[in-house]
Every structure is written in structure tokens, then in C-alpha cells.
Amino acid sequence: MSRRWWVLGGIAVVAVLGLVVGPWVYGTWIAGDDAPAASVSTSGAEPATGEVNGQWVVYAGLPPNETAAGYTVHEILNGASVTVVGSTGEVSGSATVEAEKLTAGEIAVQVASISTDDSRRDGQFDGRVMSADEFPTATFVLDGPVDLSGLPVDGTSGTVTATGTLTIKGEARPVTADVEVLRSGDALVASGSIPVTWTDFGVQPPSLGFVTVDGSGTVDFLVSLRRA
Structure with a gap:
């Protein structure tokens, strides 16, 4: 009888260790935070040439300032605390600068192209979370100069504040972002992160038992622009 209880006790200990230690092991050795969203880099930057006034268009950019946009969220995945960053280079847009003031600007992002390191997460994001077939683009439109x-x-960067309208999943909301801007040669580079509460845009953060996503996060962008 004592041997039986010893065996049963051992099984119970193993089960408890699996429940307690398993998530710790996953979080410590398997799961890990993604690299932060791309932001302006001054590496290799040159002094600005020409004036800033004119028409500008978003293009793919050059390393280390390739155009990208996406999101950052925090989630609990299999018991591990993880920061997830999704991004895409499928970004378009334009800007108008008059009298050294940005007077108009728009950025459009192809939602279905945003990806992380997990295709299953991306499938949920494209479908149930973002309804990308119905709402294929997310946009930011400048509201004031x-x-x-x-x-x-x-060749160094500065920071400006921009107000605009962010539209996600067909829901438009006013937002404000601190934007880092670099003038390098005859190019402009701008990056920023816009804090958002997902339900404000009709987005329900997943809560599926094995994964729970925070109700807030950021919409991130890095755009390189050249003269139109």
C-alpha cells in the first residue's frame, strides 16, 4: 500500500510541476518578446539637401529606414508574458509641405499583409479579429498642419506632434502621435507609435484560453518619403 501511495504522490507532484514549471519554462526558454517596431535610424544619415516644401510620396525606403507599419500588443501565451510586433512593408501614402508646414498627409496599410512569426496568430488576425476581406486597409489622415x-x-532627427484620424476596421477615431522625423539628403523619414484601445475600433482582442491579448496596444509606422 505504501508503494502505491508513493507512486500516486509522485504522479501528483509531476502534474503540479507541469502546471507550474511548464509555463515558466515556456516563457523563459521558448517564448520571447519580438524586436520593437521599426523607428527612425540616423545611421548613415546625411545633411539635408534642398527645401522641405513640395509633394512627397511614400516608397520602400533604404536600409535601415525601410517603410513598415503594423501593431504592437502584449499577450499571455501558454502562461508566458510576450510582446508581439506585427508589421508589413505594404504601405502607401503621400504628404504636402507648404511654407515648411505639413499641410496634408495620408498613410494606408494593407491589413492582410501584416505578419508576425506565427502563421496561426496571423490567420486569426486577418480573419476573426480584423475582417481583412471586408476592411482591407487601415489609414491615417492628417487633420491639422x-x-x-x-x-x-x-542628419539628426527631431520630433513633432501630429493630430489626425485613424481608421481601423471601418471605425474612424481622432488620434495624436509624437512623430520622429529625419531629413537626410533629399529624403524624409518619419516614425511613431499611436496608442489605441482596440474596442474603440470595433476590434475584440482574442481571449482563447491559451492566449489572452491586452485591450490596448499601439499602431506603429516608419515611412520613408521621396519627392513626387
């Missing part, structure tokens, strides 16, 4: 006259011209 932004003064660019104080931006450095020596």
Missing part, C-alpha cells in the same frame, strides 16, 4: 521649420538639417 504640422510645423517642420524646426527640424534639424544636419
Whole structure:
């Protein structure tokens, strides 16, 4: 009888260790935070040439400032705390600068092309979460002028504040973002992260037992622009 209880006790200990230690092992050795969303890099930047005024269009950009946009969220995955970053290079847009003020600007992102390191997560994101077939693009449209006259011209970056309308899943909301801007040669590069509460845009963060996503996160962008 004592041997039987010893065996049963051993099984119970193993089960408890599996429940307690398993998630710790997953979080420590398997799961890991993604690299942060792309932001302006001044590596290799040059002094600005030409004036900032004119028509600009978003293009793919050059390393290390390739155009990208997406999202950052925190989730609990199989008991592990993980920061997830999804991104895509399928970004388009334009900007107008007059009298050294950004007077118009728009960025459009192809939602279905946003990806992470997990195709299953991306499938949920495209389908149930974002309904990408019905709402294929997310957009940001500038609502008011932004003064660019104080931006450095020596190959370093500066920060401006932009207000606009962010539209996700057909829901439009006013937002404000601090935007880092670099003038390098005859190019403009801008990046920022917009804090969002997902339900404000009709997005229900997944809660599926094995994964729970926070109700807030950020919409991230890095755009390189050249003259139209």
C-alpha cells in the first residue's frame, strides 16, 4: 500500500510541476518578446539637401529606414508574458509641405499583409479579429498642419506632434502621435507609435484560453518619403 501511495504522490507532484514549471519554462526558454517596431535610424544619415516644401510620396525606403507599419500588443501565451510586433512593408501614402508646414498627409496599410512569426496568430488576425476581406486597409489622415521649420538639417532627427484620424476596421477615431522625423539628403523619414484601445475600433482582442491579448496596444509606422 505504501508503494502505491508513493507512486500516486509522485504522479501528483509531476502534474503540479507541469502546471507550474511548464509555463515558466515556456516563457523563459521558448517564448520571447519580438524586436520593437521599426523607428527612425540616423545611421548613415546625411545633411539635408534642398527645401522641405513640395509633394512627397511614400516608397520602400533604404536600409535601415525601410517603410513598415503594423501593431504592437502584449499577450499571455501558454502562461508566458510576450510582446508581439506585427508589421508589413505594404504601405502607401503621400504628404504636402507648404511654407515648411505639413499641410496634408495620408498613410494606408494593407491589413492582410501584416505578419508576425506565427502563421496561426496571423490567420486569426486577418480573419476573426480584423475582417481583412471586408476592411482591407487601415489609414491615417492628417487633420491639422504640422510645423517642420524646426527640424534639424544636419542628419539628426527631431520630433513633432501630429493630430489626425485613424481608421481601423471601418471605425474612424481622432488620434495624436509624437512623430520622429529625419531629413537626410533629399529624403524624409518619419516614425511613431499611436496608442489605441482596440474596442474603440470595433476590434475584440482574442481571449482563447491559451492566449489572452491586452485591450490596448499601439499602431506603429516608419515611412520613408521621396519627392513626387
